[in-house]
Amino acid sequence: MSASATSVMARVAKGGPAAMEDCLARYGGLVWSLARRFSPTNADAEDAVQEVFIEVWRNADRYDEAIASEATFIAMIARRRLIDRQRRSERQPQTTSWDETTLPQSARDPAEWLQVCDDAKRARAKMQELSDEQQRVLLLALEGGCSQSEIAERLRLPLGTVKTHARRGLIRLRELLAAGTDKLTGKGGAA
């Protein structure tokens, strides 16, 4: 099955301007947060947000709520675009360069956010089943935003070993998430 007719992604796929506004209202903060984490400057993050939502619009009809929540789907598109930008510019995230006083206040209730992220909670639970080395490498990659070289340096491991742990860890996590269910997530994003 694809997205239910009332989901934001389904409405974006159908093409209504109002649907894209809803999409930005609901998931703009998520993408903005990711963009700031991956971008060295405010201007770079703003450019990235626009690129990401153009990609979201172009790929809305690929969304399938049986596989992932809308939040995860959008985060996936955002991460891919942001990682590509980062590699192209050979930059690393510099979150310390941000003026925290300029950050907007949230209009979203964190409790609501946790409901949206059922699949995120499942991913965290399944991560405990990975080897210690795989967990450490994935956490540094995803939580710390470290490059493979930085992870190798911090963990004092050969670069090839870090690559192996990262790859195998993520592949194993994907297998664990898929085990016993045909979906990554329990439900899609709240309407």
Next chain:
Amino acid sequence: MSTGPSSHDRRLELLAERALFGLSPEDQRELERLGVDDSPVDDLALAAAALDLCLHGQAMAHETLPAPLQQRTLDAVRKTAVEDRKAMPSVVPIPVGRRVVNNAPRRDWLGWAVAAAAIAVAAFSFTRQPDLREESPMELRSKLIAASKHDPGSVFQSDWTVTEDPAAKGASGKLIWSNKLQRGVMEFSGVEVNDPTKEQYQLWIFDADRPEATPVDGGVFNIPSDTEIVLIPIDARLPIAKPTLFAITVEKPGGVVVSDRERLPLIAPVPNEDSTQ
């Protein structure tokens, strides 16, 4: 020769690395050699995204896109939509096999007293306000055909059946519809050119989940004079659950809410229920 990973395993490794760190140009070329499409959607990228949301979700919960950036982003998407739409002509000649005309008799379903579910609007190709996602009809047709190849049964195609109406004399073509996408396209050849100031064609979609007397309005459209093959995207005004029949009437400019069904040149019955999923 090699004791390394199989091409399948290597492909997975590269996809995992792409999802976490991105790929060097060399690794990207290797992934392409292993046969990977450029879709942004894959299971490993979803798993990485889910983990990212878990680790950073609380921080994200406190984020809101600044209003000026939200507006600029919306404008950028709209601009892209317009540019993408302009990339393809709205009407594209395609060779279409001619069908033997079938003068179908009027049946009971012709007795509908149409009360359209939504107000009809102006012609598709020329005066309708564009949606964000509006594609060229050819682009939409290609997408539907592609969908039918990797998801058989998700898309159905039906040749038009012509009636005795003079507008359909010598007409042929087909209808392509995906219930999954809720989108479709009509292909016509030989349908009588209309004068939009006097009359327009209007599509009606019969849905098994709705009373037969109230088919869904599929919009109005024109047949231009200078085009052998005409492609018209289908713009259903309401979700279609189980389409049973697509019918085209001739109406006054702008279409009608209730059709007197006096002129009904073309119909396309849905082949069977299973093919509309």
